[in-house]
Amino acid sequence: MLSLIAGLPGAIAVLVCMRRGVEQAFLMVYLPTLLLLPDGYRWPLIGHFSFHEAAIIPIAVWFVMSSSRTWEFSMTDLLVLGYCAVTVISQYHNRNFEDARNTALRDATYIVFPYMLAKGLCRRGNFGLKVAKQIAILLSIVSIVSIYEFKMAVDPFESLVRPFFSVTGPVTTFRYGLTRVSGPFGHALLAGVILLVGYRLARWVEWSGCWQKRFPILGIDAVRCCELCIVAGAAMTVARGAWTGAIAGSLVVLLGRARNRVWAMTTMIAMIVMVGLPIYWGVHSYVSAGPRQDVSVSQQTATYRVDLITYYLPVIEKRPMLGYGQGPGFNMFPVMNGMSSIDDQYLLIALTWGVAALALWSGAFAWILARLLWFGSQRPRDDLWGSLAWTLAGMCILFSVALTTVYLGGQSAALLSMIWGWSEGLLLSPLTALARVKDKNIRYGRVMSGVIIPAQSA
Helix, strand or coil: CHHHHHHHHHHHHHHHHHHHCHHHHHHHHHHHHHHHCCCCCECCCCCCCEHHHHHHHHHHHHHHHHHHHHCCCCHHHHHHHHHHHHHHHHHHHHCCHHHHHHHHHHHHHHHHHHHHHHHHHCCCCCHHHHHHHHHHHHHHHHHHHHHHHHHHCCCHHHHHHHHHCCCCCCCCEEECCEEECCHHHCCHHHHHHHHHHHHHHHHHHHHHCCCCCECCCCCCEHHHHHHHHHHHHHHHCCCHHHHHHHHHHHHHHHHHHCCCHHHHHHHHHHHHHHHHHHHHHHHHHHCCCCCCCCCCHHHHHHHHHHHHHHHHHHHHHHCCCCCCCECCCCECCCCCCCCCCCCCHHHHHHHHCCHHHHHHHHHHHHHHHHHHHHHHHCCCCCCHHHHHHHHHHHHHHHHHHHCCCCCCCCHHHHHHHHHHHHHHHHHHCHHHHHHCCCCCCEEEEEEECCEEEEEECC
16 A cells, blocks of 8 residues: 555645646646656556656646636647547557556556646746756756766665565666666666756756856856756766767757858758768668677667567558557567567557557657747747757757657656647747747847846837
8 A cells, every 4th residue: 555655746736736826736746756756656546647647637637627718729739639549549459448548548647748738838938947947957866866876776766666666666777887877767768868858958048048046066057067967967877879869959959059050051961961971881880790790789789679670560561550559568569589679669659559650649740840940940049939949859859869769658758748748839829929020129038037028129
């Protein structure tokens, strides 16, 4: 019965919603629960919710009750709901009603509710800045605490929660003789992705100029201290897939922040042409080692991910529409060549839920990213909303690259849904709509004392 502690964040969320409102419940209950408590521990009652699932349910219900009349439907809503509907139908087709119900609950708490709350709340004034600041602080805490895991190979986040539950935690992994920290996120690569998302948000907060406090001991800005902590935490994950995605996302953000975007784009294309072909052949040679060659563990890992596509494409072709479904803790699709771990989210979606689900999920990804890039390209480099658009686009690219090397699990799924919702909130916000008005006498997006206000012309 000790595992009922997983429902405690839900009770706290109800109290905060009643006394201080949905926004404070999201900031002070859901985000800390999502980013500081492990995902794999669940209460024994109906739904078997984790800590952050229990926290978001009352917040989402409260939001619907108070804000449903002001909701603005969009194409992304339909794509997200369509994907969730296909996963539930696939599970019902391949398994049974109970499993389909559980899939619907998971989709609601990991996809629909985070997306809905981020879209609805981040449209309100400077609430997005508060969210970004809170995420930066929480992930700085994760990075600092993870130093112990990096040194002792013991995860303090898991050790704190595990005595209340009868399940075992994830296994610590190593690379290059170093401990790969995973923090409360279950896997080092997922931890790397989440931490690097936090870094991008911290950079946006720094650009906004709304967080001017200085760290009393180090003598540097508090936001810069958070950035350094998060970068150190991401380095301790030794997650090459996350690092690669972060580099790709950073290039996009640098392009958006460039003073001369045309020149920056020309330079970037020239560099890609000059170094792209050698990199391609180097990577191709790296992942194409023959069976008789002596290869490193890292090379074996890269080759494994390439071989996944070769072996599993015929499996997808046998049941393309609704896939094979998902069992309780195991895969329903046939395991090929002993390759039971599908370290590619795109391939995993196609295998589990079918090609239709993959098309809807990828379509939402592409639709959001394209609109963010177009929106950002129409704004000046120092515009707050423009820099947010480029930041969100960079985070989407980070995920899109990293997910070719890992599944989308745990808190990373909820975080990606929040990014999608936040993007929709930005693109549909009345503030950004006003800022599109071609009036040279008005500029929007200046930040003063942490509050976004319009700057009147002289």
